[in-house]
Amino acid sequence: xxxxxxxxxxxxxxxxxxxxxxxREEEWLSLHRKASILYEDVLAQKHSLIIPSVVxxxxxxxxxxxxxxxxxxxxxxxxxxxxxxxxxxxxLSTDQAVSYAVKLKLSGFDAxxxxxxIINSANLVTNDKRFYDKFSPKAKEYGIRVFFLREMxxxxxxxx
Numbered sequence: 001x002x003x004x005x006x007x008x009x010x011x012x013x014x015x016x017x018x019x020x021x022x023x024r025e026e027e028w029l030s031l032h033r034k035a036s037i038l039y040e041d042v043l044a045q046k047h048s049l050i051i052p053s054v055v056x057x058x059x060x061x062x063x064x065x066x067x068x069x070x071x072x073x074x075x076x077x078x079x080x081x082x083x084x085x086x087x088x089x090x091x092l093s094t095d096q097a098v099s100y101a102v103k104l105k106l107s108g109f110d111a112x113x114x115x116x117x118i119i120n121s122a123n124l125v126t127n128d129k130r131f132y133d134k135f136s137p138k139a140k141e142y143g144i145r146v147f148f149l150r151e152m153x154x155x156x157x158x159x160x
Contacts, residue, residue, distance in 0.1 A: 001160055002122035003047045005038070006113055007058040009125050009149055011066075013039040014059070014076045019066045031127060034149055037157045038125060042083055047160070049084040052093075052116045054109055056080060087116055104138060106131070118142045123160075125149055 012035035017028040042049045056077045064073035080086075087093060096119060101111030110131045117124040117139075124139070126132050127149040136146040147160075 001047045002050060002120055003038075003042070003160075004050050004113060004117040004120070004122045004124045005055075006124070006126035006128055006131065007055050007062065007109075008127045009035050009038065010055065010059050010076075010080065011062050012036075012127065012149070014063060014079075015066060031149060034152060034154055034157055035127075037154055038149075038160075041158075041160070050116060050120050050122050051080070051084045051086055052097075052112045053086050053088045054112050056086060058109065087120075093119075104135060106134060110135070117144055117146075123147065125152075 012028070012031040015028075016032055017025040020028045038047070041047050059080060060073040060077040063076050064070050067073070093115070097112045097115040100106070100115040100118060101108065104111065104114060106114055110128070113124070113126075113131075114135050116122070121143060123145045124135075125147045126135075129148070129150075132146060132148045136148070139146045
């Protein structure tokens with residue numbers, strides 16, 4: 001399956017709960033397990049991961065901020081580059097993202113991620129509730145599905 005993931009899904013895949021406040025540890029562990037299954041399926045080539053380049057920037061920034069470890073952040077971005085097809089910004093992709101941002105009324109990063117899914121006819125997985133609520137009702141128009149990680153079971157993830 002062609003798949004686009006939001007940055008937050010990848011953060012959960014790369015970071016175990018040790019980097020989160022104790023109060024959120026159980027929730028993070030559940031999301032970490034789910035995101036890890038998805039990422040392991042990408043590594044096993046069950047899914048082809050497509051991401052816009054902004055996700056590489058955001059993953060590095062978030063991981064560096066959460067862990068305080070620059071090398072860990074760079075390694076995560078490099079790892080992602082080695083397994084995903086990265087869509088780098090060019091005038092055409094930027095114009096397409098602007099068009100979808102206007103139509104879908106999404107924020108900049110969300111519009112870029114949604115346009116990546118639409119243009120590549122790829123399903124999308126996010127754990128951003130606001131993004132999910134805005135985009136999922138409209139995704140069918142574009143022939144794609146949007147999944148909300150928090151609501152998926154590990155079994156459902158394995159069956160994608």
